[in-house]
Amino acid sequence: RKEVEQDPGPFNVPEGATVAFNCTYSNSASQSFFWYRQDCRKEPKLLMSVYSSGNEDGRFTAQLNRASQYISLLIRDSKLSDSATYLCVVDRTGANNLFFGTGTRLTVIP
Amino acid sequence: GAGVSQSPRYKVAKRGQDVALRCDPISGHVSLFWYQQALGQGPEFLTYFQNEAQLDKSGLPSDRFFAERPEGSVSTLKIQRTQQEDSAVYLCASSPEGLYEQYFGPGTRLTVT
Numbered sequence: 001r002k003e004v005e006q007d008p009g010p011f012n013v014p015e016g017a018t019v020a021f022n023c024t025y026s027n028s029a030s031q032s033f034f035w036y037r038q039d040c041r042k043e044p045k046l047l048m049s050v051y052s053s054g055n056e057d058g059r060f061t062a063q064l065n066r067a068s069q070y071i072s073l074l075i076r077d078s079k080l081s082d083s084a085t086y087l088c089v090v091d092r093t094g095a096n097n098l099f100f101g102t103g104t105r106l107t108v109i110p
Numbered sequence: 111g112a113g114v115s116q117s118p119r120y121k122v123a124k125r126g127q128d129v130a131l132r133c134d135p136i137s138g139h140v141s142l143f144w145y146q147q148a149l150g151q152g153p154e155f156l157t158y159f160q161n162e163a164q165l166d167k168s169g170l171p172s173d174r175f176f177a178e179r180p181e182g183s184v185s186t187l188k189i190q191r192t193q194q195e196d197s198a199v200y201l202c203a204s205s206p207e208g209l210y211e212q213y214f215g216p217g218t219r220l221t222v223t
Contacts, residue, residue, distance in 0.1 A: 004152075032210060043201060043214035044153065087152050096141060096210060097166060100152030 003027065006088050006101035014109050017078050021104045023071045023088030032091040033064055035073050037084045038103065044087055047073075078108045112136065114215035116202050122221045123192045131187045131218045135204030142185050143212060144177055145201040153201055159185060192222045 006023045013019045025033075033050035048055065050062040050071055061074040071088055085103040092099055115134045123129050135142050141160055145153035146169075155169040161182035170177070174193075179185040189196055199219050203212035 008150075034210070043216050045214065046211045049210065091210065096143075096205065096212070097155055097158060098143075098153075098212065099155065100145075102150070102152050 002101075003092065003099040004088055004090050004101040006104050008102050008104060010105040010107060012107045012109055013078055015078055015080060017108075018074065018076045019078060019106065020075075021073045021086055021088075021106075023073075023101055025069050025071070025088075025090045025092075025099075027090070027092045028066075028069060030069075030090045030092045031094040033062075033071050034089040034091075034098075035060075035062060035071075036087040036089050036100070038087055039084045044100075047086070075106075078106075080108050080110060082106060083108045114202055114204055114213055116200075116215040116218050118218060119216060120219050120221075122223060125194060125222055126191055128188065128190045129192055129220065131189075131200050131202075131220070133185045133187070133202030133204075133215060135183065135185070135202070136213055137183075138206065139204035139213070140182075140207040141205045141212075142179055143203045143205075144185070144187050145203065146171075147199045147201055147217070149198075156187070156200075189220075192220075194222050196220060197222045 035047040036044040037047045038044040054063045059076045063072045087103045088101040144156040147153040158166040159179040174190045176188045199217040201217045203214045
């Protein structure tokens with residue numbers, strides 16, 4: 001079983017839509033959780049960290065369910081510029097050794 | 111300010127050749143990481159340095175892969191006797207001490223023919 005599993009998509013949504021991505025991780029001892037964004041042929045960039053209490057940054061909301069080993073990302077009011085691949089990332093060891101999912105590809109359509 | 115830089119950006123190697131990929135981290139960043147990203151996949155961890163010490167090399171796929179960071183700044187990832195399955199983007203990332211965010215370079219796209 002992979003360390004981090006994501007639905008690869010693609011998700012094609014109209015501008016203004018709300019879209020949610022989910023991710024599961026296999027190691028219950030995992031310590032920290034993140035969502036990274038990767039544009040086509042570019043490097044990954046940190047979008048947001050994910051905290052147990054859930055956290056929000058503008059149109060983006062991240063949730064963590066440790067009991068179910070499940071992480072989610074919600075994007076509200078999608079913009080064309082949100083089109084990218086969203087990578088679910090887990091730091092299993094606490095030593096900044098990151099495990100990436102395969103990514104979920106989002107395309108926002110005008 | 112300057113981000114993480116990598117060179118070369120593209121490298122084509124014939125099977126069996128040795129290659130060396132360079133990473134210049136953000137100045138002052140203590141931690142440096144190498145990842146391998148195959149087409150359609152997420153990055154996979156290769157190795158991690160804290161200053162000049164290589165603390166984790168568990169992700170290196172074989173003994174043909176070797177990484178060093180002799181002075182705690184620039185790092186080189188060397189692949190000996192390249193194979194076709196080594197074709198991928200090699201990403202370098204750095205982070206300041208005590209912080210989780212990793213800043214990635216643009217990557218080196220290696221194609222082995």
